[in-house]
Amino acid sequence: MITYTTIGGPSRVIGKWYCPAAAKQATMILMALFSGARKGQQLFQSGQYARAAKELLPLARKGNATAQYYIARMFHEGKGLPEDNSAAFTWAKKAAEQGDGDGEALLGILYAIGKGVARDDDEAARWFHRAAARGNAIGQSKMGLCHLRGAGVPRDSVKAYMWFDLATSNSGGHDQMCNCDLRDTFATMDLTPAQILLAQKMAHAWKPNLHHEVDSTNSPSAIS
Numbered sequence: 001m002i003t004y005t006t007i008g009g010p011s012r013v014i015g016k017w018y019c020p021a022a023a024k025q026a027t028m029i030l031m032a033l034f035s036g037a038r039k040g041q042q043l044f045q046s047g048q049y050a051r052a053a054k055e056l057l058p059l060a061r062k063g064n065a066t067a068q069y070y071i072a073r074m075f076h077e078g079k080g081l082p083e084d085n086s087a088a089f090t091w092a093k094k095a096a097e098q099g100d101g102d103g104e105a106l107l108g109i110l111y112a113i114g115k116g117v118a119r120d121d122d123e124a125a126r127w128f129h130r131a132a133a134r135g136n137a138i139g140q141s142k143m144g145l146c147h148l149r150g151a152g153v154p155r156d157s158v159k160a161y162m163w164f165d166l167a168t169s170n171s172g173g174h175d176q177m178c179n180c181d182l183r184d185t186f187a188t189m190d191l192t193p194a195q196i197l198l199a200q201k202m203a204h205a206w207k208p209n210l211h212h213e214v215d216s217t218n219s220p221s222a223i224s
Contacts, residue, residue, distance in 0.1 A: 037066040044070055049080030060091060068095035069103040076106070076115070089116030096127060101136030104128075108142055112151070125152025132163065135208045140167035141179050148186060161187040161199035166206060 040056035043049075053074055059067035072091035074081040081087075089110050095103025108127035111120045125146045131139025144163035147156045164183035171179055188196060 037064050037070075040067060040070060044074070044080070049074060051080075053080035060094075063094075063098075065095045065098040065100040065103060068092075068098070069100050069106065072103065072106055076110070085110065085116030087116070096130070099134070101131045101134040101139060104131035104134070105136055105138040105142060108139065112142070121146075121152035123152075128152075132166075133209055135170060137167045137170035137175065137179070140164075140170060141175075141182070144179075144182060144187065148182075157187055157190045158195050158199045158202070161191065161196065162202045162206070165200065165203040169203075 036055060036059050040052045040059065043052035043055060052070065056064075056067040056070050056074075060071045068091045071081070072088045072095060073079075075084045075091065076088035077083070089107070092103050092107040092110060096107040104127045108124045108131065110116050111127065112124035113119065125143070128139045128142040128146060132143045133139075140163045143153075144160045144167060145151070146153050147160040147163065149155065153159075161183055164179050164187050167179040168176055168183055187199075191199070
């Protein structure tokens with residue numbers, strides 16, 4: 001027999017692993033959290049920052065990773081909430097530790113610029129890479145910059161090109177144009193045609209893999 005405690009209800013003893021009533025209740029709660037986070041996200045994207053904060057802050061406190069990311073971003077940018085990078089770091093870390101790609105990328109940015117936390121290029125690269133390995137375009141673009149500058153990882157224009165190429169494929173609009181420009185202007189400055197071809201092959205062979213080490217993308221075989 002298994003003791004099972006329902007949310008907001010008394011403990012009960014059941015003789016099966018699956019309790020339909022409790023499962024339905026949990027599903028409804030998760031759907032409400034997701035729906036609220038989606039609404040808050042839409043409010044933020046439409047520039048209704050105060051309403052977005054009102055919608056998202058309670059969800060963030062309940063552990064919703066998407067809400068935590070947007071609350072972190074609002075604290076960082078001073079949109080809908082007072083600019084407070086210490087609070088931004090706290091919420092970005094909560095989202096990142098739940099595997100939210102946007103949260104991981106934002107946490108990397110805060111480490112990279114030393115806002116809300118001491119600057120740490122190694123930690124910045126680590127969180128950028130986690131986001132990038134998940135397929136997050138911001139994380140991929142930031143990893144390109146890390147390799148272009150040698151910040152937290154070895155300087156490597158081939159890898160920089162690869163990450164910018166992936167970011168270009170995974171983004172749109174202005175972000176896509178910026179990533180394309182970074183790839184075709186800056187990353188190619190030190191590359192031979194053969195190296196560009198290698199970088200393109202690496203990007204083509206790349207697959208999301210959360211077990212990548214920060215500096216494991218040396219060849220197509222290392223990233224497949």
